[in-house]
Amino acid sequence: xxxxxxxxxxxxxxxxxxxxxxxxxxxxxxxxxxxxxxxxxxxxxxxxxxxxxxxxxxxxxxxxxxxxxxxxxxxxxxxx
Amino acid sequence: xxxxxxxxxxxxxxxxxxxxxxxxxxxxxxxxxxxxxxxxxxxxxxxxxxxxxxxxxxxxxxxxxxxxxxxxxxxxxxxxxxxxxxxxxxxxxxxxxxxxxxxxxxxxxxxxxxxxxxxxxxxxxxxxxxxxxxxxxxxxxxxxxxxxxxxxxxxxxxxxxxxxxxxxxxxxxxxxxxxxxxxxxxxxxxxxxxxxxxxxxxxxxxxxxxxxxxxxxxxxxxxxxxxxxxxxxxxxxxxxxxxxxxxxxxxxxxxxxxxxxxxxxxxxxxxxxxxxxxxxxxxxxxxxxxxxxxxxxxxxxxxxxxxxxxxxxxxxxxxxxxxxxxxxxxxxxxxxxxxxxxxxxxxxxxxxxxxxxxxxxxxxxxxxxxx
Numbered sequence: 001x002x003x004x005x006x007x008x009x010x011x012x013x014x015x016x017x018x019x020x021x022x023x024x025x026x027x028x029x030x031x032x033x034x035x036x037x038x039x040x041x042x043x044x045x046x047x048x049x050x051x052x053x054x055x056x057x058x059x060x061x062x063x064x065x066x067x068x069x070x071x072x073x074x075x076x077x078x079x080x
Numbered sequence: 081x082x083x084x085x086x087x088x089x090x091x092x093x094x095x096x097x098x099x100x101x102x103x104x105x106x107x108x109x110x111x112x113x114x115x116x117x118x119x120x121x122x123x124x125x126x127x128x129x130x131x132x133x134x135x136x137x138x139x140x141x142x143x144x145x146x147x148x149x150x151x152x153x154x155x156x157x158x159x160x161x162x163x164x165x166x167x168x169x170x171x172x173x174x175x176x177x178x179x180x181x182x183x184x185x186x187x188x189x190x191x192x193x194x195x196x197x198x199x200x201x202x203x204x205x206x207x208x209x210x211x212x213x214x215x216x217x218x219x220x221x222x223x224x225x226x227x228x229x230x231x232x233x234x235x236x237x238x239x240x241x242x243x244x245x246x247x248x249x250x251x252x253x254x255x256x257x258x259x260x261x262x263x264x265x266x267x268x269x270x271x272x273x274x275x276x277x278x279x280x281x282x283x284x285x286x287x288x289x290x291x292x293x294x295x296x297x298x299x300x301x302x303x304x305x306x307x308x309x310x311x312x313x314x315x316x317x318x319x320x321x322x323x324x325x326x327x328x329x330x331x332x333x334x335x336x337x338x339x340x341x342x343x344x345x346x347x348x349x350x351x352x353x354x355x356x357x358x359x360x361x362x363x364x365x366x367x368x369x370x371x372x373x374x375x376x377x378x379x380x381x382x383x384x385x386x387x388x389x390x391x392x393x394x395x396x397x398x399x400x401x402x403x404x405x406x407x408x409x410x411x412x413x414x415x416x417x418x419x420x421x422x423x424x425x426x427x428x429x430x431x432x433x434x435x436x437x438x439x440x441x442x443x444x445x446x447x448x449x450x451x
Contacts, residue, residue, distance in 0.1 A: 021249040022147070022193065029148055046374070 002030035010070050011035070014059050016042035038062040082139045084128045087155050094124070108163070113241045115233065115261055119163035130158040132168040133448040134175070135437045142175055143182035145243030146189035147250045152178055152242050157234070160241055164234035169212050169445045170227055173290065174234045176434050177202050180292040181235075183430035191294040191424050192245045196326060197257040198424040200239075201295035201335065202232055202264040203409060205278035206288030208434055208445050214266035218413030221265060221298050221337075232262030259297040265411050271340035272410035273347035280353065281431055287441055288434040293335055293407065294427040298419040301342075309346045312418075313356065316342075317364035319420050320399050323371055327400045329379050330425025334400055336360070337411040337419040353408050361403035365396035 004011035015023040015037040027035040039062070040055040047055070088094055097107045104121040108114050120126065131138060134154050141151035150156075154175065161174050181188050181200055191198050204214050215225035223229065245251040253260075269276040269285075278289040303315040316336065327334050338346065346356060368376060368391065380388040380397070388395070400406055407429060411419070434442045442448060 019252065022252060025244070025249055026147060 001035060002027070002032045005032045005035055010067060012038050012063060012066055014038045014040060016040055016044055018042040036062070036066045038066075082137065084124070084131065084138060084155060087139055088124055097121075112246055113163075113237075115237055115240065117261070119237075120165055122159040122162040126162045127155065127158045130161050130166065130168050130171055131155070132450055133171050133445060134158070135448050135450065136175065143178050143188075145178075145181075145192075145239060145245075147193050148242070148244035150242040150244065152238055156242055157238050160237040161230075161234040164237055165226065165230040166234050167212070167226070167230075170231050170234075172434060172442070172445065172448050173204065173208070173212065173214075173231050174238075176290050176432055177231070177235050177292060178238060180290050180430045180432040183292075183432075185428035186292055186294065186430045187424070187427045188243075190426055192239060192243060193250060193252055194424060195252050195254045196424050197253050197255055197260075197296055198294040198427075199257060199260045199263055200232075200235060201259070201293040201421060202235065203277060203291040203293065203335070203407075204264070204266045204288070205269065205276050205283075205291070206434070207286055208288035208442060209266040211445050214264070216266035216268035216411055220268070220411045220413075221263070221419060228264045228266075229262050232264030235264075236260060236262060257297040259295065263295060263297075265337070265409075267409045268340060268411050268413075271343070273343055274353045274408070274410070277407065277409050278431065278433075283431075283433055286443060289431050290434075291407070291429050291431040293333065293421070293429045294424040295335065295421045296423065298337070298421045301418040301420055302416065303342065303418075304416040306345065309349055309351050309356075310359075312342050312346050313359050313363065316418065316420070317360050320360065320364040321366050322399075322422075323366060323375075325399065325422045326425035327422050328366070328397055329384075331401055331405070332423040332425050332427055333405045333407050333429045334423050335407045335409065335419075335421040337409050337421065339412040339415055339418045340410055341414065341416055342418045343410045354404070356408060357403045357406045360406060361398060361400070364399040366399075367393065368395045368397055369393035371397070 001011040001013050013023060017039055020039060023037045027033055038059045040058050097104050105118050136154050138155045139153045141153050143152045145152050157174060161171050212227050214227045239245045267276050277291060278287060279285055283289055299319060301316050301319045303312055306312045306315060326332060436442055
C-alpha cells in the first residue's frame with residue numbers, strides 16, 4: 001500500500017483496532033505517515049459471515065470518505 | 081574503518097546517565113531498550129572492547145532489522161552485546177546470527193511482527209562454537225552457560241532495540257515464549273551418530289556455521305522404555321503430531337533435537353538421517369477428522385484445495401511439507417529425553433558460515449582479533 005500511495009494511487013489499509021499502533025508505526029517506517037487505516041473491530045480470524053459483514057459495514061464508510069476527500073483535494077490542487 | 085570515537089560524536093550516539101547500574105537500568109527500561117532483565121551499562125569503553133574481534137566496518141549495517149528497519153551496524157549491535165553480557169570473542173557469532181536472519185527465506189519481518197510465539201533459535205556448528213564455550217551438553221536449551229545465554233540475548237536485544245520488536249506495537253505475539261529471552265544452542269557433534277547439521281548442508285566439518293530457525297519453545301519427548309529405533313521414533317512422532325502447530329498448515333522447518341542416548345538407539349541399526357526423516361514424516365500424521373469442522377472447511381478444503389478439497393476425513397495430515405524439511409540435530413547430555421521445536425509457518429531456516437571480511441573462512445576466533 002505504501003508503494004501504491006507513493007505512485008500516486010489511492011490506497012488504504014483495513015486494520016483491526018488491536019493492530020492500529022503497528023499500522024501507524026509501519027506507515028511511518030515506509031514513508032507514508034498519512035496512509036489511511038480503515039479501523040475495524042478485532043479479530044479478523046474465526047468470524048462467521050454476519051461478523052464479516054459487520055466489519056465491512058464499518059470499513060466501507062471510512063473508505064468512501066477517504067475517496068471523497070482525496071478527490072476534493074485533487075480538484076482543489078488542480079484549480080490552484 | 082571509522083573509529084569508534086568518531087561514531088560516538090554523532091548526534092544521539094551518547095546518552096548521559098548517573099554512574100550507577102540501577103540508574104542505567106531504569107533509564108534503559110524507561111526508553112524501552114530492554115528485555116526486562118538487568119543489563120551491563122553499554123559505556124563507550126565497553127562498546128569499544130566488544131568490537132575487539134570485529135573486522136567489519138563499525139558503521140556499515142549487517143542488516144536492517146524490521147519492523148523499524150533500523151540499521152544494525154556493528155557499533156549498535158556491540159552496545160546490545162555489552163548489555164547482554166557477551167564477551168568480546170562472542171561478538172562475531174552475534175553478527176553472524178544477524179546476517180543469517182537477513183536472508184529472505186527466514187522472513188524476519190513476518191516473524192518479528194506475527195502473533196505467533198516464534199523467536200530465532202540459533203544452532204551453531206563447528207570449531208569456533210566449541211572455542212568460545214557454547215554449550216552442547218546438559219541443559220543445552222536451558223540456563224547457566226554464558227555463551228549460550230548472552231549470544232542469544234544479544235540477538236534478541238538487537239531485534240527489540242534496533243528493530244523495534246516492541247510488544248503491542250512491533251511484536252504482536254499473542255503470548256510470546258520464554259525462548260524470546262535467549263534460544264541459542266550448539267550441536268553436540270561429538271555425540272552424534274550422524275553427520276552434523278552443517279556437514280549435511282554441504283559445509284566442511286571445520287567450518288563454523290549458524291543456522292537460524294523461527295522457532296517456538298521446545299517440547300520435551302520423554303522415552304525411558306523404548307529399546308529400538310522404531311520405538312523411539314514412534315514416541316517422537318506422537319509428540320510431533322499436534323493440531324495446533326503452524327507446521328500442519330503451512331511450510332516451515334521444525335527442529336528435532338535428539339538427546340545423545342535417543343540418537344544412539346535410533347542409529348543402532350544403521351538408519352541414516354534421511355531415513356529417520358522419512359520415517360517420521362510418514363508416522364507423524366493426524367487424520368483430517370481430528371481438526372475442527374471450521375479448520376477442515378477453511379484451512380484444508382478451501383485454502384489447500386489442491387490437496388484436500390475432496391479427500392475423506394481419515395486422510396492423514398503430515399506435520400511438515402516434505403520429509404527433508406525436518407531439521408535433525410543431536411543436543412544435550414545424558415538422559416532419555418529429546419526436544420521437538422515447531423516453527424512459524426511462512427519461514428525457512430537459513431545457514432551462514434563464519435567468514436572474515438575478506439571472505440576467508442574463520443578457523444579460530446583469534447583470527448578476528450584486531451590490533
